[in-house]
Amino acid sequence: MTDTTDTNTASPASPATGHWRLDADRSSVRLRHRTMWGLVNVKGAFTRVEGDGEVRPDGSAHGNLAIDAASLDTGNRKRDTHLRGPEFFDVENHPRIVFTVTDASPEGSGAARVNGVLTIVGRSHPMTFTARLDEVAKDTVTLTAEVVIDRHDFGMAANPGGMMTGAATVSVAARFTRH
Template sequence: MAASTWNLDKSHSGITFSVRHMMITNVRGSFNDFDAVVSADASDLTGLEASLTIDVNSIDTKDEGRDGHLKSPDFFNAEQFPQIAFKKTALVAKGGEDYALTGDLTIAGVTKSVTLNTEISGPAKDPWGNTKFGVVADGSISRSEFGLSWNAALETGGFLVGDAIKIHIELEFAQA
């Protein structure tokens, strides 16, 4: 079979993250506006071509003040760098639905190669005859490697914001 286009089903997709706060708990957030472009052969998804873009201004941590600070030059600098981008460079099968997905991640103008533990499910037909597949990807990045290094020292030692950002992505695609 030839590669075909797959459309992102945004109502069944999400991008979330968490980061350590004050060294005692995690703050969670999401990005509400994102898109993905995928081209793949349904009979062999390992050859898929994929890219993901995220609107930085859609960040939502359930605190408008914090969201505003994250959009500022202290962190994402959304005015100058309005998008986060990921472009797949490799997909290695690890057995069953498990893969290692590697790609170039660009945040605030800095691009680094990252590898995410990934599950790819499907393709399968939904009750309306549409062919779909799902991707779940998890990983961790160092925010300071992307220039997001703002922080504040705590009186008891340590820092206000952790460096490791845990990423969780769930995307569902329908064959065009």
Template sequence: MTSNAAAPTRIVDGVELPAAGAWKIDPGHAEVGFMGRHFMLTKVRGRFTGVDATVYIGERPEDSKVTAEIDMASVDSGDKTRDDHLRSGDFFDVESHPKGVFTSTAVSWNGKAGKLTGDLTIKGVTRSVTLDVDYLGYARDPWNNDRTVFSARGKINREDWGLTWNMALETGGILVSKEIELSLEIEAIREV
């Protein structure tokens, strides 16, 4: 393994990865999204626009850590009525629980891909979540900021966090799926 503190990337086991240190998520270039099914058929997507997170890249990739705080009221699914319902006590209860928090507990890494496991707290309930992560690359923006880009995905059962509101359908099944797919597209700026 080689490392150059001034360089924004380094070679680890023959693979170019971001330099060790803190990388702050750029909320204007981050997509923290989710997808559930309505009537068990239609995909309904949403995202959180208020995210404050830092990726701490370790000298050894498996020593990396992620901390994130999510403004739960920033949920945006493209429909005001649905978003207001998601903010209500039936789902996120943002009056009593305005923030969601993610803190990583373990990272495994192989080349440009890995698994990130951490504790996700929503509505006062904390459960473990594992995401599949891909490192997509590095770029320097026109303002001389070093940026690194990651993509992540995973699945959760929303009921594990007490998000149990639902309605039975006459034809069988339920209105809102229990399984939720998580999808993250993250740009992070190197802190110096």
């Protein structure tokens, strides 16, 4: 990738123009969902994630975040095996969850409006949400966001015993380094 950032004078509130790569070791994608008829929060994390992006001269950006669906860890091996199966993430046929950022634009006050497409188990849906810029330095930027996802939008309708209620909340902390 060619670095075009030498003459950029980005403000401390926005990342510099150029190519950025996700620092997977300093990033996290966490999931929580109510179960047991809304009485218990099941929490988990996807442990393998990658991504990249590009910040344009006008401050807008595009890129992608790819998650290894089989890396979901809820701390319960039996539950994880079930979630990786055909009723939910179907990792054998759909090993990756991908969010493609079509446009991210600064909103001011350390926030960005993110537009993109989320693909899970081969089904794609547009999404828009606000991400917070928690750290912006010369060669690093960290964005955080919480996104509510309705699993039914992606064909994950299994609900053993009627125990699962509502949508899942995905919390993302994505740290990028400039390349």
